[in-house]
Amino acid sequence: MDFVERMLDASALEAGKMVFDRRPLSLLPLIKSKVKFFASRSSVHYFQVRVPASLPLAFGDENKTGVIINNLLENAIKYSPEGGNITIEVDRSRQDGYLEVSISDEGIGIPAEYREEVFERFFRLNAGAGWKTDGQGLGLYITKALVEGQNGRIWVADRPGKGACFTFTIPQLTEEVDSEVEREYGSK
Ligand SMILES: Nc1ncnc2c1ncn2[C@@H]1O[C@H](COP(=O)(O)OP(=O)(O)O)[C@@H](O)[C@H]1O
Ligand SMILES: [Mg+2]
Numbered sequence: 001m002d003f004v005e006r007m008l009d010a011s012a013l014e015a016g017k018m019v020f021d022r023r024p025l026s027l028l029p030l031i032k033s034k035v036k037f038f039a040s041r042s043s044v045h046y047f048q049v050r051v052p053a054s055l056p057l058a059f060g061d062e063n064k065t066g067v068i069i070n071n072l073l074e075n076a077i078k079y080s081p082e083g084g085n086i087t088i089e090v091d092r093s094r095q096d097g098y099l100e101v102s103i104s105d106e107g108i109g110i111p112a113e114y115r116e117e118v119f120e121r122f123f124r125l126n127a128g129a130g131w132k133t134d135g136q137g138l139g140l141y142i143t144k145a146l147v148e149g150q151n152g153r154i155w156v157a158d159r160p161g162k163g164a165c166f167t168f169t170i171p172q173l174t175e176e177v178d179s180e181v182e183r184e185y186g187s188k
Helices: 003-014 027-041 063-077 141-147 175-185
Strands: 022-025 048-049 058-060 085-092 100-106 152-157 164-169
Touching: 003 141, 022 063, 027 048, 027 063, 027 085, 027 100, 058 063, 058 164, 063 085, 063 100, 063 141, 063 164, 141 152, 141 164
Parallel strands: 048 085
Antiparallel strands: 022 058, 085 100, 100 164, 152 164
């Protein structure tokens, strides 16, 4: 995503004009395709995807969920050293009816006092010399709006050891949603 695209996204969400096309969504193929894309660009990070054998479908907008994953992977690559592991885990959330996606890296991490601020518009930490510090501080702001736009939550915690671990939730496809979708799209 370039600067203009990000600005357009940011202003659309501020104007409340973001439209979500939520449908039953299989997270694993989406995550795999994003990881494949970044793995081909970044030969210096190792990607691991961990998903339980049976996982319910999510209910979300495929493109927007793709942007969420993209932004978090982009940051994990940008703020962690070459040779580092980047792990994407999907599981049922402790919150009933939700799935949880977490993306963790072995990078510089985020000091506890900035865990809320990193999601603010234009907020950037001074990552220090030697780190790629180009950026506009819009990625996480947009990401948070996209997550919340489909009723999820996003937060950052320490990755055990070192690095950052970003987690977002996304509703799970439930029976009720399922029948609603069938009505809406007239499938079956
Ligand atoms: N995985 C991460 N590890 C450490 N710091 C991070 C990570 N992701 C984001 N940050 C910090 O949060 C700030 C905001 O991120 P973001 O909104 O994506 O903007 P940008 O990447 O353009 O700086 C970044 O400038 C960086 O300081
Ligand atoms: Mg970013």
